[in-house]
Amino acid sequence: MAENTKNVVTVNIVTPDGVVYDHHANLLVACAIDGDLGIMANHEPIIAPLKIGEVRVKRTDDPNHEDAIAVNGGFLEVNNNIASIVADSAERARNIDVTRAEQARERAQQKIKAAEAKHDTDEIARAQIALNRAINRINVSKHRG
Missing domain, CATH: 2.60.15.10 (F0F1 ATP synthase delta/epsilon subunit, N-terminal)
Known part of the structure; x- marks a missing residue:
């Protein structure tokens, strides 16, 4: 052992x-x-x-x-x-709620568009992190086993 x-x-x-x-x-x-x-x-x-x-x-x-x-x-x-x-x-x-992750991705994409329209670089950065997290969760969820 x-x-x-x-x-x-x-x-x-x-x-x-x-x-x-x-x-x-x-x-x-x-x-x-x-x-x-x-x-x-x-x-x-x-x-x-x-x-x-x-x-x-x-x-x-x-x-x-x-x-x-x-x-x-x-x-x-x-x-x-x-x-x-x-x-x-x-x-x-196995624990990722894909629907919730996809909704988070959509919210982040909308926040990025709104922040770009306002030229708010801080908000763009925060929304980009949220988008990356959502995309990561979606990608990882495909490896359920």
Whole structure:
């Protein structure tokens, strides 16, 4: 058993609302600010800021299954075969309400148009973030399994 744990990464995703995800994995892929990061067992310690994007996890209990989680920024810390993601919000693909995400996308697109008409760059930036979050949730929802 001790030999097995050396080839496994424990993946935890936590938000202010609590633990969103906690599983053992062979591979974790996360969207860092500087590009995608692939994390396997025995990875060097790292801390990286994350952008809005999909986190993919190849679980050890089913090699043919990959979990998808929509993460809205935050950071990733890897140390001693534990990969911890702390994010403002995160949602597993199976829990995403696609209708709600599509409505959020439409609202964000309308806010962008209204803000562009007013030349309100701050509002455009906020609406663009909301749009990116909605699109990320929609894309991740397609990976239900």
